[in-house]
Amino acid sequence: MATICDLCKQHLKNFKEMLERAAENLLEIIKEFFKKIQCCSCLKRKRPEPNHLYKPVLQQHEKEAAQEFLQLIEEASENKVIDVENLKVLQTLAASENPSLQQSAALYYLHISEQLKSELPEEYLEPYYNLLQSSDLEVQRKASLSLTNLLMEGNVNKETVVQIGLLEPILELLGSGDVTVQCNSCAIIATLAMSALNRETIASEGVINPFLVLAKSYEPRVQQNAVGAILNLSKSEKIQLLLCKEGALPVLILHLQSPDSEVQYYSCAALCNIASNPRHHQSMIQIGDGILLKMLLSLMSSPVEKVCCQACDCLRNLSLNEDIQTDIVARNCLAQLRELLKFSNENGNEAALGLLKTLSENQSNMDAIVSENILHTLGKLLLVHRASPGISYLAATIIHKLATSETQQAIVDSQCAVALLQVLNYFSIDSESLLHVAACIAELSKHETIRTQIIQELDVNKIVHLLMLTNQAENNDLSFQAGCIICNLGVDEMFTFLLRPHTKEIVAYILHFLRHQEIRFQHLGLLTLRNLNKDSHFVAMFDESEFTVQLRRVCQQTSETQELLQAVFFHKEHQKDK
Incomplete structure (x- = not known):
């Protein structure tokens, strides 16, 4: 057998080493390939992935821009982060193919986002297009973070960002394999979507599905921002x-x-928005055999205030559907509301009252609400938050709905009427809450047992304030409700006795109502006059000529109205006979 020479042996050795190097390189190439595929943004990136064998040549104008940039960094102060020279440099650096120069531009934008106190000029947004589309991961991270900061701080107009075309590169970053870039791009879209003008433009780009995918991310920050964008x-x-x-x-x-309270809140708030449209109610309830109601009722007990409030709001929207409302009440919701109202958290109380108000509008729920002793809780709540317009408005509206002959003893026991009388002094004349409180007291004063309790609680200050409310020319409805209270209470002799020191104000009030242009005021004035005429003290006052003249005018108006009505009915009957 022939033997090979030393030279051939060397060639074979070299060939073997070359194969080993090739195999090693091939393994690295395969690893690099799978790494790129994993980080791929669904082939939407317009610029190719970086070629490590290619290093772009630094152009002369880029060298000059870089030197100028360094000088600007050294000289820049908080008051001079924005000027024309900076913009020219940033435009040059951002458009470069050299990642280091793009990183410098991105870094400067990050500096701007932390220093700027005023609005960023629109032309400064243009370099972002190149930076957000950079093939360098660090550039993407810094650029997306700085834009997030600027939007969050209100230094950039949200509509302008979309109008100049930055939405496309931002949406492309949603597909990044980098958690930081995903997090930042989600935050940008979430902030842009705060503008009503931007929402439909964003949705038209097909972002719903990508956001749903990111909402399932194992990275808490990405999940949080994705659900925030959906909200x-x-x-x-x-x-x-x-x-x-x-x-x-x-x-x-x-x-x-979710264990993350922010994700819970965003999800609940988004569901609340969707539930505001009744057409979606059935779809929402069908998922998981009604699991939504179970979860929302559970969240009512959340220690996180905004999550608890949002759960109540979502249930309130869903309860506009009668079938769903029946289900909500059947799941022991009223007991949970009662417990929630015991806490002195104003926001939580308002949210709970909002849900209770909707439930109280259904007559079939009245017995259940009263039997849960919620009225007693409302009475205490009014005393604790007597200066809160929201709580007073909602509580008064609910009590008004529940006030019937059958519930009057429960209302007396709950001290609701007493609490409402105290609340009456806490709001300005033009307050909607004051009107609802007055209307509620007027309704309660129709019932004998409650009327007796109200009269026992009256003192000089409350009576003077009530009389003052009857003379509100700017707020007719409030004036009328205050008159209703006095008229209803006037049935009781004890009240007329309490009014004796205020004869002058009572006369002025009745004359004001008798002279009023609206018939309802004239009618109420006459009713009050009739009730107070049972007291000899007021009989003498009402015999004065001014009263007589005014009563004759009302009588004449009534007679004329009767004649007109008779004429109208006669004409109708005559036409039928024909």
């Missing part, structure tokens, strides 16, 4: 329909169990 988009009725079609409901409902 802001859900404020549009058109987008609510898209969210339901794209399968957002199961994702949002699932996130109600």
Whole structure:
């Protein structure tokens, strides 16, 4: 057998080493390939991935821009982060193919986002297009973070960002394999979607599904910002329909169990927005055999205030559907509301009262509400938050709904009427809450047992304030409700006795109502006059000529009205006979 020479042996050795190097390089190439695929943004990136064998040549104008940039960094102060020279440099650096120069531009934008106190000029947004589309990950991170900061601080107009075309590169970053870039791009879209003008433009780009995917991310920051973006988009009725079609409901409902309270809140708020449209109610309830109601009722006990409030608001919207409302009441919701109202948290109380108000509008729930002793809780709540317009308005409206002959003893026991009398002095004349409190007291004073309690609680200050409310020319409805209270209380002799020191004000009040242009005021004035005429003290006062003249005028008006009505009915009957 022939033997090979030393030279051939060397060639074979070299060939073997070359194969080993090739195999090693091939392994690295395969690793690099899979790394790129994993980080791929669905082939939407317009610029190619960086070629490590290619190093762009630094152009002369880029060298000059870099030197100038360094000088600007050294000389820049908080008051001079924005000027024309800076912009020219940033435009040059951002457009460069050299990642280091782009990173410098991105870093400066990050500096701007932390220093700027005023609005960023629109032309400064243009370099972002190149930076956001950079193939360098660090550039993407810094650029997206700085834009997030500027939007959050209100240094950039949200509509302008979309109008100049930055939405496209931002949406491309949603597909990044980098958690930081995903987090920042989600935050940008969430902030842009706060603008009503931007929402439908964003939704038209097909972002619903990508956001639903990111909402399932294992990275808490990405998940939080993705659900936050869905929340802001859900404020549009058109987008609510898209969210339901794209399968957002199961994702949002699932996130109600999230350990992250922010994700819970965003999901609950988005569901609340969707529930504001009754057309979606059935779809929401059908998921998981009604699991949504169970989760929302559970969140009412959340220690996080805004989550608890949002759960109540969502249930309130869903309860506009009678079948769902029946289910909510059957699930022991009223007992939970009673417990929630015992806490002195104003926001939580308002949210709970909002839900209770909707439930109280259904006559079939009245017995259940009264039997849960919620009236007693409302009485205490009014005393604790007597200066809160929201709580006073809602509580007064609920009590008004519940006031019947059958519930008057429960209202007396709850001290609700006493609390409402105290609240009466806390609001300005033009307050809607004051009107509802007065209307509620007027309704309560129709019932004998409650009327007796109200009269026992009256003192000089309350009577003077009540009489003052009857003379509000700027607020006719409030004036009328205050008159109703006096008229209803006037049935009781004890009240007329309490009014004796205020004869002058009573006369002025009745004359004011008798002279009023509206018949309802004239009628109420006559009723009050009739009730107070039972007291000899007032009989003498009402015999004065001014009263006589005014009563004759009202009588004449009534006679003329009767004649006109008779003429109208006679004409109708005559036409029928023909």
